[in-house]
Amino acid sequence: MGSSGKTSSQTQTSAFAPQLLNLYNMAKPTLQALSGQTTEALQTGGDTDQIPSINAGVAAARESYANSQKMLRQQIAQSGLAGTPFASEILGQNQETAGQQIGAIPSTITSNFLSQGVPTVVGAGTNALNTAANLDTSSYTTPSFWDYFLQGLGSTSQGAGSGIGAYAALGGG
Numbered sequence: 001m002g003s004s005g006k007t008s009s010q011t012q013t014s015a016f017a018p019q020l021l022n023l024y025n026m027a028k029p030t031l032q033a034l035s036g037q038t039t040e041a042l043q044t045g046g047d048t049d050q051i052p053s054i055n056a057g058v059a060a061a062r063e064s065y066a067n068s069q070k071m072l073r074q075q076i077a078q079s080g081l082a083g084t085p086f087a088s089e090i091l092g093q094n095q096e097t098a099g100q101q102i103g104a105i106p107s108t109i110t111s112n113f114l115s116q117g118v119p120t121v122v123g124a125g126t127n128a129l130n131t132a133a134n135l136d137t138s139s140y141t142t143p144s145f146w147d148y149f150l151q152g153l154g155s156t157s158q159g160a161g162s163g164i165g166a167y168a169a170l171g172g173g
Contacts, residue, residue: 041110065098
Protein backbone atom coordinates (compact mmCIF):
# COMPACT_ATOMS: atom_id res chain seq x y z
CA MET A 1 0.00 0.00 0.00
CA GLY A 2 1.82 3.15 -1.18
CA SER A 3 1.61 6.66 0.17
CA SER A 4 0.16 9.09 -2.33
CA GLY A 5 -0.05 12.02 0.10
CA LYS A 6 2.26 14.96 -0.21
CA THR A 7 4.64 15.94 2.56
CA SER A 8 5.57 19.59 2.66
CA SER A 9 9.01 20.67 3.79
CA GLN A 10 10.07 24.16 4.71
CA THR A 11 13.48 25.58 5.58
CA GLN A 12 13.50 28.74 7.61
CA THR A 13 16.48 31.07 7.73
CA SER A 14 17.12 34.08 9.86
CA ALA A 15 15.20 37.21 9.03
CA PHE A 16 18.56 38.99 9.00
CA ALA A 17 20.11 36.77 6.33
CA PRO A 18 19.33 39.17 3.42
CA GLN A 19 20.79 42.13 5.34
CA LEU A 20 23.90 40.15 6.31
CA LEU A 21 24.39 39.11 2.70
CA ASN A 22 24.00 42.73 1.60
CA LEU A 23 26.58 43.89 4.17
CA TYR A 24 28.95 41.14 3.11
CA ASN A 25 28.59 42.09 -0.56
CA MET A 26 29.32 45.73 0.31
CA ALA A 27 32.41 44.81 2.35
CA LYS A 28 33.71 42.13 -0.03
CA PRO A 29 35.80 44.43 -2.29
CA THR A 30 37.49 46.02 0.73
CA LEU A 31 38.15 42.65 2.33
CA GLN A 32 39.57 41.30 -0.94
CA ALA A 33 41.88 44.31 -1.33
CA LEU A 34 42.95 44.07 2.30
CA SER A 35 43.52 40.34 1.97
CA GLY A 36 45.56 40.84 -1.21
CA GLN A 37 47.67 43.55 0.36
CA THR A 38 48.19 41.43 3.46
CA THR A 39 49.42 38.56 1.28
CA GLU A 40 51.72 40.95 -0.60
CA ALA A 41 53.09 42.34 2.65
CA LEU A 42 53.72 38.85 4.01
CA GLN A 43 55.48 37.75 0.82
CA THR A 44 57.61 40.83 0.17
CA GLY A 45 57.80 42.79 3.39
CA GLY A 46 56.28 45.73 1.51
CA ASP A 47 59.16 46.22 -0.92
CA THR A 48 56.97 46.26 -4.04
CA ASP A 49 54.63 48.68 -5.72
CA GLN A 50 51.55 46.63 -4.83
CA ILE A 51 50.59 48.33 -1.58
CA PRO A 52 49.26 51.86 -2.15
CA SER A 53 49.63 53.02 1.45
CA ILE A 54 53.36 52.24 1.35
CA ASN A 55 53.77 53.96 -2.00
CA ALA A 56 51.97 57.04 -0.69
CA GLY A 57 54.07 57.08 2.48
CA VAL A 58 57.34 56.84 0.57
CA ALA A 59 56.26 59.49 -1.96
CA ALA A 60 55.24 61.90 0.82
CA ALA A 61 58.51 61.33 2.67
CA ARG A 62 60.56 61.96 -0.49
CA GLU A 63 58.65 65.16 -1.20
CA SER A 64 59.12 66.31 2.38
CA TYR A 65 62.84 65.51 2.20
CA ALA A 66 63.21 67.44 -1.07
CA ASN A 67 61.52 70.50 0.47
CA SER A 68 63.61 70.20 3.64
CA GLN A 69 66.84 69.87 1.66
CA LYS A 70 65.91 72.91 -0.47
CA MET A 71 65.23 75.03 2.62
CA LEU A 72 68.47 73.82 4.24
CA ARG A 73 70.45 74.84 1.14
CA GLN A 74 68.80 78.27 1.21
CA GLN A 75 69.67 78.75 4.87
CA ILE A 76 73.25 77.67 4.27
CA ALA A 77 73.52 80.07 1.34
CA GLN A 78 72.06 82.95 3.40
CA SER A 79 74.57 82.30 6.15
CA GLY A 80 77.42 82.47 3.66
CA LEU A 81 78.52 78.87 4.23
CA ALA A 82 77.58 77.54 0.78
CA GLY A 83 80.36 75.48 -0.81
CA THR A 84 82.24 74.96 2.47
CA PRO A 85 83.15 71.56 3.92
CA PHE A 86 80.86 72.37 6.87
CA ALA A 87 77.86 72.89 4.52
CA SER A 88 78.71 69.69 2.65
CA GLU A 89 78.83 67.77 5.95
CA ILE A 90 75.43 69.14 7.07
CA LEU A 91 73.81 68.36 3.69
CA GLY A 92 75.39 64.89 3.62
CA GLN A 93 74.18 64.01 7.12
CA ASN A 94 70.71 65.30 6.30
CA GLN A 95 70.64 63.20 3.12
CA GLU A 96 71.87 60.07 4.93
CA THR A 97 69.33 60.42 7.73
CA ALA A 98 66.50 61.04 5.28
CA GLY A 99 67.56 58.05 3.18
CA GLN A 100 67.50 55.77 6.20
CA GLN A 101 64.12 57.06 7.31
CA ILE A 102 62.60 56.78 3.84
CA GLY A 103 64.11 53.31 3.43
CA ALA A 104 62.49 52.19 6.69
CA ILE A 105 59.01 53.32 5.66
CA PRO A 106 58.01 50.11 3.81
CA SER A 107 59.02 47.82 6.67
CA THR A 108 57.47 50.10 9.29
CA ILE A 109 54.17 50.37 7.44
CA THR A 110 54.24 46.64 6.66
CA SER A 111 54.85 45.80 10.30
CA ASN A 112 51.97 48.01 11.40
CA PHE A 113 49.80 46.71 8.58
CA LEU A 114 50.44 43.09 9.48
CA SER A 115 49.80 43.70 13.16
CA GLN A 116 46.46 45.31 12.32
CA GLY A 117 45.55 44.08 8.82
CA VAL A 118 45.94 40.36 9.36
CA PRO A 119 43.75 40.32 12.47
CA THR A 120 41.19 42.42 10.60
CA VAL A 121 41.03 40.00 7.67
CA VAL A 122 41.02 36.93 9.90
CA GLY A 123 38.51 38.54 12.26
CA ALA A 124 36.17 39.46 9.42
CA GLY A 125 36.20 35.90 8.13
CA THR A 126 35.79 34.42 11.59
CA ASN A 127 32.99 36.83 12.49
CA ALA A 128 31.17 36.03 9.25
CA LEU A 129 31.44 32.30 9.93
CA ASN A 130 30.30 32.73 13.54
CA THR A 131 27.35 34.84 12.45
CA ALA A 132 26.40 32.32 9.79
CA ALA A 133 26.73 29.47 12.28
CA ASN A 134 24.39 31.22 14.71
CA LEU A 135 21.65 31.88 12.18
CA ASP A 136 18.42 30.00 12.73
CA THR A 137 18.33 27.56 9.84
CA SER A 138 15.96 25.07 11.38
CA SER A 139 14.16 22.81 8.97
CA TYR A 140 10.55 22.00 9.60
CA THR A 141 8.63 19.16 7.97
CA THR A 142 4.88 19.24 8.06
CA PRO A 143 3.30 15.81 7.55
CA SER A 144 0.44 15.65 5.09
CA PHE A 145 -3.06 14.49 5.92
CA TRP A 146 -2.27 11.13 4.35
CA ASP A 147 0.74 10.71 6.68
CA TYR A 148 -1.49 11.38 9.69
CA PHE A 149 -4.13 9.01 8.34
CA LEU A 150 -1.63 6.19 7.85
CA GLN A 151 -0.20 6.82 11.30
CA GLY A 152 -3.70 6.48 12.70
CA LEU A 153 -4.26 3.24 10.81
CA GLY A 154 -1.07 1.78 12.22
CA SER A 155 -1.97 2.76 15.76
CA THR A 156 -2.61 0.02 18.28
CA SER A 157 -4.72 2.17 20.55
CA GLN A 158 -7.80 0.76 22.20
CA GLY A 159 -11.24 0.99 20.76
CA ALA A 160 -12.13 1.33 17.11
CA GLY A 161 -8.56 2.25 16.23
CA SER A 162 -7.29 -1.22 17.13
CA GLY A 163 -9.57 -2.78 14.56
CA ILE A 164 -8.48 -0.39 11.82
CA GLY A 165 -4.83 -0.79 12.82
CA ALA A 166 -5.13 -4.53 12.73
CA TYR A 167 -6.82 -4.36 9.34
CA ALA A 168 -4.07 -2.12 7.90
CA ALA A 169 -1.35 -4.33 9.38
CA LEU A 170 -2.78 -7.36 7.57
CA GLY A 171 -2.62 -5.44 4.29
CA GLY A 172 -6.35 -5.41 3.94
CA GLY A 173 -7.82 -3.08 1.55
